[in-house]
Amino acid sequence: MIRHFSRAAMALALGLTALAAQSQTYPSKPIRLVIPFAPGGSTDANARIIQDKLSTLWGQPVIIDTKPGANTIIGTDLVAKSAGDGYTLLLTSTAYVVNPSMYQKLPYDPVSDFIPVTMVSVSPFALVTPVASPIKSIKDVLALERAKSASLSFGVSDSSAALSGHLFNMMGKTNMQSVSYKGAGPLMTDLAGGHVPLGIAAVSSVQTQVRAGRVRILGVGSAKPSPLFPDAPTIAADIPGYEATSWFGLFAPKGTPKDVVTKIQRDVATVMKDPDIQKRFFDIGAEVGGQSSDDFAARVRTDMDLWAKVAKSAGIKPE
CATH class of the missing domain: 3.40.190.10 (Periplasmic binding protein-like II)
Incomplete structure (x- = not known):
């Protein structure tokens, strides 16, 4: 019994050590930032404002990958089915919290398939x-x-x-x-x-x-x-x-280690303190984000409930 317990404890310790090592070395390769819209819109603009600063901070390229279609569902589903390792992230809009009220069945679960990382901006x-x-x-x-x-x-x-x-x-x-x-x-x-x-x-x-x-x-x-x-x-x-x-925010696939999520959030918050970044967001009529993952998750839940009530009151039937 004691031997089995010791082995289990050792396995747990090794697992925690591996997770800690992952967050300390993150990122060690390029990050793919999926935009579920066509180029040229607000979400694309948000991504391009923070792209270079994050690339410099991380020492790795941040690659913007636009995947438009089906009211953001195509790109969002792609990220939902990606590995939860922090190397594929979703940058999307308020459509994320509205789609559950517009569609009877989404190919992903907006609550369980994603981890809200942080808000990038609001406009x-x-x-x-x-x-x-x-x-x-x-x-x-x-x-x-x-x-x-x-x-x-x-x-x-x-x-x-x-x-x-x-x-x-x-x-x-x-x-x-x-x-x-x-x-x-x-x-x-x-x-x-x-x-x-x-x-x-x-x-x-x-x-x-x-x-x-x-x-x-x-x-x-x-x-x-x-x-x-x-x-x-x-x-x-x-x-x-x-x-x-309309807000624009970062999401990670489920399974992404908490330490990696926290690092991404803190690094985005650091970028948001840059006066040049703040001016670039102001110039497009947006206020900068950078909130904690917990605060952003609370906003996501609140907005999802709000728009569900609006849709019901308006008599909108999900497709």
């Missing part, structure tokens, strides 16, 4: 329109919809933006239809070309086309105006209580 959603559009304000949208003189639709790059639009419908008593795109980049291209009347995307996704004079912000989804576009009104000014923000 309010914005309702935008082509600059040549006759729609000039949120009041115009409400008036057109309520008069039923136009059938409006809004383009979205992911399910979180779609649900933010449905929240607009619910609170504003409108009936606009959503049009899905594979990423914010393609959506903004179509908006700039006038191929879709409205779009909902994070401020960080719309800012390039807004500054180029091709797209107009009708309203932002934060409680206060965006520091990037202080003159843009809030949607809540016309629809009291409306608030919709």
